[in-house]
Structures are given as structure tokens and as C-alpha cells.
Amino acid sequence: MNPAVHLDGITKRFPGVVANDDVDLAVERGSVHALLGENGAGKTTLMNVLYGLYRPTEGQVVIDGEPRSFNSPRDAIDAGVGMIHQHFMLVEPMRIWENVVLGNEPTEWYGLRVDEEAAREAVRDLSARYGFDVDPDDRVEDVSVGVQQRVEILKALYRGADILILDEPTAVLTPQEVEDLYDVFEELTDQGKTIIFISHKLSEATHAADEITVLRNGKNVGTVATDDVTSEELAEMMVGREVLMERSGATEPPGDVVLDVEGLVAEDDRGVEAVSGVSAQIREGEVFGIAGVDGNGQSQLIESITGLRTPTAGSVSFHGEPLDDVSRRERIDRGMAYIPEDRQARGLVMEYDLTQNAVLGSQHDSAFTDGPRLDWDRAASHAESVIEQYDVRPPDRDATAESFSGGNQQKFIVGREFERDPDLVVATHPTRGVDIGSTEFIHDRLTELRSEGKAVLLVSSKLDEVQALSDRLAVMHDGEFTGVVDPTTVTEEQLGLLMAGETPDDDTVDYVDDIESGDDSKPTESAGEEVSA
Amino acid sequence: MSRSRPGAIRSRVTSLLRRFAEISGVDRVLIALAALGLSVLVGFFIVLGSGRVAECSTAAWTMPITGMGFCYDPFEVFFVLFNGALGGPFYVWEPAIFNPEWLPITLPWLGFMPGWSPFNNAFALTMSETTLLVFTGLSVAVAFRAGLFNIGTQGQLVVGALLTALVVVALAPLFPANRVGGVILIAIGILAGAVGGGVWGAIPGALKAYADANEVITTIMLNFIAANVAYVLVLEVFRAEGSSVVATADVPEYAQIGPWLFPPTGDFAEAALLIGFVSLVALYLFLEHTSLGYDLRVSGIQPLAAEYSGVNAKLTTVRAMTLSGALGGIGGSIWVLMSEGRWVESIPDLGFDGITVSILAGNNPLGVLPAAALFGVLKGGALQVGFQTDVPPELVGVLRGLIILFVAMPEFFRLIGKRLVPDESEVEPSSGDGNDGDGVGGTAAVDDGGEASA
Numbered sequence: 001m002n003p004a005v006h007l008d009g010i011t012k013r014f015p016g017v018v019a020n021d022d023v024d025l026a027v028e029r030g031s032v033h034a035l036l037g038e039n040g041a042g043k044t045t046l047m048n049v050l051y052g053l054y055r056p057t058e059g060q061v062v063i064d065g066e067p068r069s070f071n072s073p074r075d076a077i078d079a080g081v082g083m084i085h086q087h088f089m090l091v092e093p094m095r096i097w098e099n100v101v102l103g104n105e106p107t108e109w110y111g112l113r114v115d116e117e118a119a120r121e122a123v124r125d126l127s128a129r130y131g132f133d134v135d136p137d138d139r140v141e142d143v144s145v146g147v148q149q150r151v152e153i154l155k156a157l158y159r160g161a162d163i164l165i166l167d168e169p170t171a172v173l174t175p176q177e178v179e180d181l182y183d184v185f186e187e188l189t190d191q192g193k194t195i196i197f198i199s200h201k202l203s204e205a206t207h208a209a210d211e212i213t214v215l216r217n218g219k220n221v222g223t224v225a226t227d228d229v230t231s232e233e234l235a236e237m238m239v240g241r242e243v244l245m246e247r248s249g250a251t252e253p254p255g256d257v258v259l260d261v262e263g264l265v266a267e268d269d270r271g272v273e274a275v276s277g278v279s280a281q282i283r284e285g286e287v288f289g290i291a292g293v294d295g296n297g298q299s300q301l302i303e304s305i306t307g308l309r310t311p312t313a314g315s316v317s318f319h320g321e322p323l324d325d326v327s328r329r330e331r332i333d334r335g336m337a338y339i340p341e342d343r344q345a346r347g348l349v350m351e352y353d354l355t356q357n358a359v360l361g362s363q364h365d366s367a368f369t370d371g372p373r374l375d376w377d378r379a380a381s382h383a384e385s386v387i388e389q390y391d392v393r394p395p396d397r398d399a400t401a402e403s404f405s406g407g408n409q410q411k412f413i414v415g416r417e418f419e420r421d422p423d424l425v426v427a428t429h430p431t432r433g434v435d436i437g438s439t440e441f442i443h444d445r446l447t448e449l450r451s452e453g454k455a456v457l458l459v460s461s462k463l464d465e466v467q468a469l470s471d472r473l474a475v476m477h478d479g480e481f482t483g484v485v486d487p488t489t490v491t492e493e494q495l496g497l498l499m500a501g502e503t504p505d506d507d508t509v510d511y512v513d514d515i516e517s518g519d520d521s522k523p524t525e526s527a528g529e530e531v532s533a
Numbered sequence: 534m535s536r537s538r539p540g541a542i543r544s545r546v547t548s549l550l551r552r553f554a555e556i557s558g559v560d561r562v563l564i565a566l567a568a569l570g571l572s573v574l575v576g577f578f579i580v581l582g583s584g585r586v587a588e589c590s591t592a593a594w595t596m597p598i599t600g601m602g603f604c605y606d607p608f609e610v611f612f613v614l615f616n617g618a619l620g621g622p623f624y625v626w627e628p629a630i631f632n633p634e635w636l637p638i639t640l641p642w643l644g645f646m647p648g649w650s651p652f653n654n655a656f657a658l659t660m661s662e663t664t665l666l667v668f669t670g671l672s673v674a675v676a677f678r679a680g681l682f683n684i685g686t687q688g689q690l691v692v693g694a695l696l697t698a699l700v701v702v703a704l705a706p707l708f709p710a711n712r713v714g715g716v717i718l719i720a721i722g723i724l725a726g727a728v729g730g731g732v733w734g735a736i737p738g739a740l741k742a743y744a745d746a747n748e749v750i751t752t753i754m755l756n757f758i759a760a761n762v763a764y765v766l767v768l769e770v771f772r773a774e775g776s777s778v779v780a781t782a783d784v785p786e787y788a789q790i791g792p793w794l795f796p797p798t799g800d801f802a803e804a805a806l807l808i809g810f811v812s813l814v815a816l817y818l819f820l821e822h823t824s825l826g827y828d829l830r831v832s833g834i835q836p837l838a839a840e841y842s843g844v845n846a847k848l849t850t851v852r853a854m855t856l857s858g859a860l861g862g863i864g865g866s867i868w869v870l871m872s873e874g875r876w877v878e879s880i881p882d883l884g885f886d887g888i889t890v891s892i893l894a895g896n897n898p899l900g901v902l903p904a905a906a907l908f909g910v911l912k913g914g915a916l917q918v919g920f921q922t923d924v925p926p927e928l929v930g931v932l933r934g935l936i937i938l939f940v941a942m943p944e945f946f947r948l949i950g951k952r953l954v955p956d957e958s959e960v961e962p963s964s965g966d967g968n969d970g971d972g973v974g975g976t977a978a979v980d981d982g983g984e985a986s987a
Contacts, residue, residue, distance in 0.1 A: 346837045374823055374824050
């Protein structure tokens with residue numbers, strides 16, 4: 001029997017990027033298939049190809065043994081493929097049944113009127129058949145996110161989908177809702193539907209899927225049956241190899257305090273408090289890491305330090321001087337390098353070539369100026385040296401930033417910032433989207449900077465990265481540090497608990513921050529305040 | 534499935550806009566030329582159509598073969614439009630020998646008009662319009678490059694012009710009435726215009742920076758304020774005695790920018806064009822080769838990156854608007870010192886035409902000169918069409934508008950394309966960025982329509 005879905009040698013290229021490279025994928029009917037990979041591995045792109053949003057550069061989509069060429073999602077829907085996006089596409093003030101039938105309404109009076117009763121009935125039937133607990137007359141805005149997700153699934157089923165693609169379905173759900181979703185999966189597959197879901201979480205894949213395909217850098221690393229594989233093996237497939245990073249501890253004790261953050265409170269763009277009283281001291285020759293799930297206030301904390309955001313309370317001092325009224329430019333001039341989280345919005349001017357990007361942040365620096373004039377020759381040679389040292393490919397300083405792949409854009413930013421000769425490096429996700437070789441190089445340079453006596457503030461969502469590089473590791477949750485620990489002794493479980501905002505209930509955790517080191521009293525909810533100098 | 538698919542249409546539109554956004558420099562020039570040709574072709578048929586509808590005793594042009602008569606000759610209209618703008622360097626003649634009888638139409642030949650000199654009044658008008666539009670075009674362009682839409686160049690020009698006239702008239706007695714005194718007065722006058730326009734531009738700049746007031750709205754409002762306040766001031770306070778219109782006293786002859794080669798009746802001075810050219814080159818160097826220019830450009834193109842690189846966004850906004858206003862104000866100075874010799878209530882819409890000039894130039898200072906020249910030619914030529922043919926001025930206006938519309942549209946789409954269509958590579962998740970949900974942005978953008986149609 002033919003597999004429900006067969007992707008045959010799919011390659012999808014974007015300008016400067018190969019998102020999918022000759023990917024094969026076969027999914028059996030009635031099974032749950034997990035597409036696993038790190039951010040940027042090409043999972044969503046692959047599914048967008050299957051759903052007709054992108055046309056593959058090469059390769060073929062085969063549904064039920066029949067080769068298909070989708071020009072739009074409409075074609076995919078006609079072929080029985082439905083996709084539930086991570087961000088739902090529902091009309092919130094409308095009722096559930098209206099959302100489900102929207103665009104395909106049953107009509108009466110020769111198409112002049114929507115047959116509400118028939119529509120309601122159809123939605124009720126579908127809901128009952130798959131055991132969804134959904135009332136068609138509820139308004140979407142009134143129901144929980146989990147129910148909204150089911151409405152999306154109903155929408156796809158109503159349009160006759162046999163194959164359901166779910167993009168990171170658990171990202172928005174509470175743990176209980178995740179369990180319910182797994183039940184829904186079971187119900188759907190029992191009735192012959194095929195499910196493909198995208199995830200970057202190992203546990204989800206092993207828990208819910210029959211088979212798992214791991215994507216890495218746009219390539220299919222392998223498809224395995226869930227029963228035949230261990231989490232460790234999967235992790236290795238995702239990351240590419242055993243990531244046992246060599247820890248190179250600081251050779252010399254840290255020196256003077258470079259950055260002193262005191263009781264910092266900051267709001268996010270919506271005016272909601274995102275950082276609630278964080279204190280930390282970062283010294284010369286030390287890497288201070290911040291771990292935590294994205295969105296727990298790391299961004300706002302970093303922006304407050306680098307001068308992109310005005311904190312609502314607390315203070316930041318640099319070399320002992322408060323930075324309250326110090327502009328972003330002045331902070332750069334005083335020796336603060338910053339690898340921003342969003343490299344394409346902040347770190348690079350996408351339409352400019354690398355020469356012009358090489359002076360971003362130093363456009364008033366005497367290194368590149370004669371009076372008011374910007375010396376493009378010096379900028380060009382600087383760009384060239386960054387390109388060469390940091391292995392930016394292709395090595396073309398006249399190419400626009402947008403024409404480079406994400407990894408190479410990142411390498412260029414990292415190079416530019418490191419070459420500033422800073423006293424403090426603030427690095428947020430410095431290796432995100434960067435290949436293994438370059439990652440190692442960036443790690444080496446970070447370590448080098450430390451041994452040169454620079455202070456490094458490292459934020460990364462990669463646990464292994466922060467753990468291997470940091471001398472002290474703070475864990476952030478809900479705007480506060482739940483603990484500052486010794487990365488050499490802390491276990492993954494302890495980190496996991498801290499990241500979830502809980503306190504490991506044993507005293508094996510080495511809290512290293514000045515105050516807590518001698519004091520094993522559990523960091524309470526106000527841990528942020530305690531973790532101070 | 535015969536229903537229309539918004540998703541498909543939308544992606545078509547998106548990809549079309551994207552293609553416009555990616556056009557190269559050479560292509561843009563070629564497209565502009567092609568658009569010019571196309572607009573002439575369309576205009577040709579509009580002239581024909583109007584000529585058929587209009588009533589006249591004798592046909593200006595008879596269509597070969599059919600013998601249909603038309604009141605306006607489209608060939609003549611376009612010939613006069615472009616030829617007239619230069620003061621008629623060519624004339625049309627129809628040689629008998631080279632016109633075999635089997636040809637249905639007589640082939641016109643262009644001859645060079647003996648005794649034609651470029652320094653004629655018609656060409657002077659063309660050049661004068663070009664010169665003034667260089668300033669207003671630069672004014673709009675510099676704001677545009679900083680991401681600001683300055684509709685207020687007109688008001689800045691009005692204020693600059695008034696200040697120039699008042700300052701020069703007031704200071705004239707202090708300087709010797711000779712060439713030297715004239716040059717000093719002109720310099721002071723231009724400075725006054727720059728200050729006046731600059732202040733008038735700084736107001737919306739500051740409102741934008743510190744009160745978050747949209748500059749499009751404030752500049753439009755300030756246009757009205759400028760025009761009416763200036764009118765009342767001149768009417769009540771500065772009106773020249775015995776003047777039949779609302780105007781200031783005349784700037785003394787020696788303090789006006791006079792022509793070197795062109796006839797004095799032409800209201801055009803080469804020196805003014807030179808000042809325009811110098812401003813243009815200076816602005817180009819400022820934008821491309823100075824730190825402040827870099828700040829300004831990055832602010833316009835990617836405000837978040839500008840903030841990251843330490844650019845003070847508020848200050849840059851005020852600076853850009855001040856510079857923009859100053860250029861508009863200098864345009865006003867030139868208008869007073871070169872064209873009118875005084876401030877008069879009937880100020881032409883140079884500021885508004887400057888917006889089109891800037892768009893036509895792709896907001897690049899170097900492109901402003903050819904764009905302004907096109908406007909100048911159309912202005913000078915239109916006048917000649919009115920003199921030399923029976924075509925009504927409204928129809929000439931239509932032809933002008935048509936040409937501008939055609940030439941500006943590709944640039945306009947390019948601007949829209951750049952602003953509205955996200956770059957595919959930026960949206961694309963696998964460039965390795967992406968937060969939790971890689972590529973959701975792109976998905977949502979394209980998918981919406983597709984789903985709705987399903």
C-alpha cells in the first residue's frame with residue numbers, strides 16, 4: 001500500500017539559503033509522524049511545501065501514490081491535506097460553527113443564504129465523531145486555546161482533510177491541554193487520519209509519535225520508529241553529534257566588576273512588567289550566562305543593559321558609573337559590544353552591503369571617520385578582515401546582507417562586535433542558526449575574550465552552550481533569576497526545575513552568587529532580589 | 534473550482550511588487566524611458582480622440598487612407614511639446630523627392646532651425662522650472678531617505694521665500710548697490726530662506742520626534758498655515774505701496790540672480806542652476822559619505838537597526854526635517870531672487886511637484902536633476918503647445934499628467950514593493966533565525982487569503 005504522504009527529494013531554495021536539501025519523507029496512513037529538529041532546521045518550510053504554500057525547487061509531493069503539484073493551499077486541501085498553523089487563523093468574534101464552515105458554507109435558497117442548521121449539525125457531527133468536546137455555538141474568543149486548536153482541526157476535517165499537519169501544536173498549550181491533544185491524535189488516527197506534527201521538543205515526539213523524522217540543516221537525518229530509539233540518540237541526531245563541549249574554566253580569578261545590575265525592573269512593549277527586580281554583577285574575565293525559556297524577560301533585561309530600553313526601576317552601572325542617562329551610542333563608545341537577538345531587524349541593515357554594515361554602531365567612531373566624513377575604504381578593509389577571520393561565506397563584502405544565509409549573517413555580526421575591542425560583550429544567542437564549525441569558532445573566541453579579561457554576558461536558549469561557556473549561570477523565569485548556579489555541578493534536572501520557576505528541593509544545587517553561596521535557603525519567588533551583591 | 538482565489542491573486546500581486554522592488558539601476562532608467570514612450574503613445578490616441586470629438590472648421594490632421602479628419606494633430610502636439618520646450622531647435626519639412634507616391638503618408642523630416650540659439654525665452658522657462666524643482670525635489674528626497682514623508686515642502690518654500698524677500702529688501706540699503714553688494718545680499722537672502730524653511734521643517738520634525746505626531750498630517754497643516762500667515766503678513770504689513778497684487782517690495786535689481794547668457798526676460802539664471810547642482814552633489818555626499826548621512830539613511834531604511842547602532846532617532850528626525858525644510862526654503866529664495874524679484878501671493882506649486890520629482894528620482898539626489906528636467910520640459914513645452922496649436926490647455930495638462938504618471942508609476946510601485954512586501958529571505962525560517970515557530974510570519978501572510986477562499 002502506498003504511504004499517505006510521500007515527499008520525494010524535496011529541495012527548497014530561497015535566495016542565499018537552502019531550506020530543504022533533497023528531503024525524502026514517507027508517512028504511513030493512520031500514523032502519527034513527528035518532524036523533529038532545532039529551530040531553523042527547515043521543518044516548517046518542508047510542511048509549507050506539502051501544504052502548497054511554497055513550491056519545491058526540486059522534488060515531488062506524492063499523496064496516496066499520486067504525484068501532485070500544488071499551486072496553492074487550495075490544491076492541497078482538495079487533495080486532502082490540511083494544516084493547522086501555530087498561530088490560529090480564526091475569526092474570534094464569530095461562533096465556532098461559523099469559523100468551521102467559513103468559505104465552504106452549506107447554503108439554502110439557491111445559494112443566497114447560509115444554511116445555519118445544516119452547518120451547525122455538520123460541526124456537531126464531526127465534533128462528536130472524533131470525541132471533541134466542542135459546542136458549535138460558543139464564540140471563539142470565549143473558549144480556551146486548546147479548544148481553539150480543535151476548532152482549527154475541525155476546520156481541516158470539515159474540508160475533507162485526511163492528512164493533518166500541525167505546526168508546533170503544543171507551543172501554546174498548557175500541560176493538561178497537551179495530554180488532551182494526544183488523545184485527539186489517537187482518536188483521529190483510529191479513524192484513519194494521518195497526522196504529521198512539527199516539534200523541537202524531544203519528549204513530545206517520543207510521547208505522541210509512531211515514527212520520528214529528524215531534520216537538521218534542511219536535510220533528513222533519518223526516520224526512526226519511536227520504539228526503537230532512545231532520547232539520547234534522537235538528541236544526537238538533532239544536534240549532529242555528541243555535544244560534549246570542552247569546558248575551559250577561567251584560568252585566572254575574575255577581576256573588577258564591569259557591569260553591575262541592581263534591582264532592575266523593565267516593561268515589555270505592551271507595558272507589562274517583564275523584568276521584576278534582577279541584580280547581577282559581571283566581572284572582568286568572567287562569562288555570566290543566563291539560561292531560561294525564551295520570553296521570560298531575557299530580552300528586556302538585555303535591552304535595558306545595552307541601552308535600547310529604559311528600565312522602570314533599578315540601575316545599571318558600567319565600570320562603576322551609572323548608565324541611567326547614558327545613550328546607546330555612548331555605551332558603545334565606552335566599550336559595550338552587543339550581539340542582538342534579532343539580527344535581521346537590528347544587527348544588520350539588510351539592504352546594505354557588508355562594507356556599509358561593518359560600520360553599523362561605529363559610524364561615528366574615529367576608526368572610520370575623518371571629521372564628519374565616513375571613510376569607506378577603511379570600512380571596506382574592516383569588513384574584509386571580519387569576513388576573513390570569521391569565515392563569512394561567500395567572502396564578498398559588496399554583497400547585500402540579505403543575500404547571506406542566516407548563519408553567515410550571524411558570523412558577520414559576531415565578528416564585527418568582537419572586533420570592537422570591548423570591555424563587555426553582551427551576546428544573545430550568538431550561535432543561533434550557525435553551523436557546527438562556526439559555532440565552535442565563536443565559542444573559542446568568547447573564551448578567548450574572557451581570558452583577555454573581558455566580561456561576557458551570554459544569553460542562550462541552548463542549555464549545553466550556556467553550561468559549557470559560563471562561569472556562573474543564572475536561570476531566569478518570569479522576569480526573575482530563580483537561581484545563580486555553578487554550571488559545572490548543576491544537573492539538567494535541576495536546571496529544568498529552575499527554568500520552570502521551581503526550586504530543586506535538595507541542597508545539591510550550588511548557588512554561587514555572592515549572597516546565596518553560603519546560604520542554602522531556597523530561593524523564593526523573590527529570588528531576584530536576593531541574588532544581588 | 535471556478536471561483537476566484539484571493540490567495541492566488543494575492544501571491545501574484547506580492548510577487549509582482551517584489552519584482553519591482555528588485556529592479557536594478559540600469560533597468561530603472563530603461564523602464565523610465567519605455568514608460569515615457571508608452572505615455573506618448575497613449576497620449577497620441579487621447580489627442581486623436583479629443584480631436585475627433587472637438588469641432589473645428591478645418592481638420593488639423595487627416596488620417597491617411599481613411600481620410601478621417603481630426604481637429605488636433607497628435608504629431609504636431611508632441612513635436613511642439615518637446616521642441617517648444619527647447620525654444621524650437623528643429624522644424625519639420627517634407628521633401629518632395631524622397632516621398633514616393635506609393636507611400637500613404639508624407640514622411641516628415643527634421644531640419645535644424647537656422648539661427649536657433651539655446652539662450653531663448655522658451656528654453657529659459659524650461660530651465661527655470663527645472664532649477665526650482667531641483668530644490669524642492671531634494672527637499673522631499675532627503676526626508677524620504679530618513680523615512681519621513683515631507684508634504685510640507687510647499688509651506689517651507691513659502692516661508693523661505695517670504696523671509697528672503699523681507700531680509701534682502703530690509704538690508705539692501707546697508708550694502709553698496711553694485712555687483713559685490715548684490716552677491717552679499719543674495720548670499721544673505723539664501724541663508725534667510727534656508728533658516729526660514731529649516732525652522733518651518735523643524736516644527737513637524739520636533740512634533741514627530743517628541744509628540745509622536747504624524748509628519749504627513751502636520752506638514753500638510755503647516756502648508757496652510759504658512760500660505761495664509763504669509764499672505765496676511767504681506768497684506769497688512771509688508772505690502773509694497775501701489776502694488777495691485779499682494780506682494781512685497783521689489784528686491785533691488787543688483788540683488789537678484791541675473792542670467793549670464795540667457796535673456797533677462799527669461800527669468801532664468803545659470804548661477805541658480807549651479808547652486809542647485811552644488812546642493813545636489815553636496816546632499817549626495819552628505820548622505821553617502823558622512824556619518825550623519827549614514828545615521829539618516831539607516832533610520833529611514835531600518836529604524837530598529839539605527840537604534841541598535843546608537844542613532845538618536847528623535848534627533849535624526851528633527852535633523853532630517855530641518856535639512857529638508859532648509860532645501861525647500863532655498864527653493865523659495867531662488868524663486869524670489871531669480872524668478873519674481875519679490876514675494877507675491879501667486880506662488881506656484883513647486884513643493885508639491887517636488888514630491889513627484891523625488892519619487893521619479895527614486896529619492897536619490899543624483900536622480901533629482903533629470904526628474905526635475907522632465908518636469909521643466911513639460912512645463913515649458915506645454916506653454917508652447919498652447920501658443921502654437923489650437924489644442925486646449927486642459928488637454929495639454931492631461932498629456933503632462935499622463936507622462937508624469939507613466940514615468941513615476943514604476944518607481945512608485947518599487948517604493949511600495951520595498952515597504953510592503955517582506956523580503957522572502959527575511960520571512961523564511963530556515964535562514965536559521967526563527968523563534969519558537971519558525972516561519973510563521975511568512976505562512977500567515979500568504980496563507981490567509983488561501984484559507985478564506987477555501
